[in-house]
Amino acid sequence: MHIAVLTLTFSLPGCRSLKEKRQRMGGLHERFGRHPSIAVCESGDLDRHDASEWTCVVVGTTAREVASLCSEIEDKSQRTVDGRMLDATREFL
Structure with missing residues (x-):
């Protein structure tokens, strides 16, 4: 069993409310x-309007499978979130 913790940090310039923040994040929780x-x-950054941090715990039978899922999450997040991804860190446990 292989486990990775993927943390994504986003900047949401111009975001003025928590409702707008949820809309701009594009449903990461539902998608993944x-x-x-x-x-x-x-x-x-739960109470900040202009920033958001998300953590994903990814589990798989091989390290390659876990790395592939992490890459997929990063790629889809960059394409679908209405903001800038500032950082993506992976920690393998």
Whole structure:
């Protein structure tokens, strides 16, 4: 069993409300939380309008599978979130 913790940090310039923040984040929780190998939550900057941090725990039978899922999450997040991804860190446990 291989486990990775992927933390994504976003900047949301011009975002003025928590409602707008949820809309601009594009439903990351719904998109990735449905996958049986991924757990996702908003982990930081909860009360800030112009920033958001999300953490995904990815589990798989091989390190390659986990790395592939992490890359997929990063790529889709960059394309779908109405903001800038500032950082993406991976920690393998």
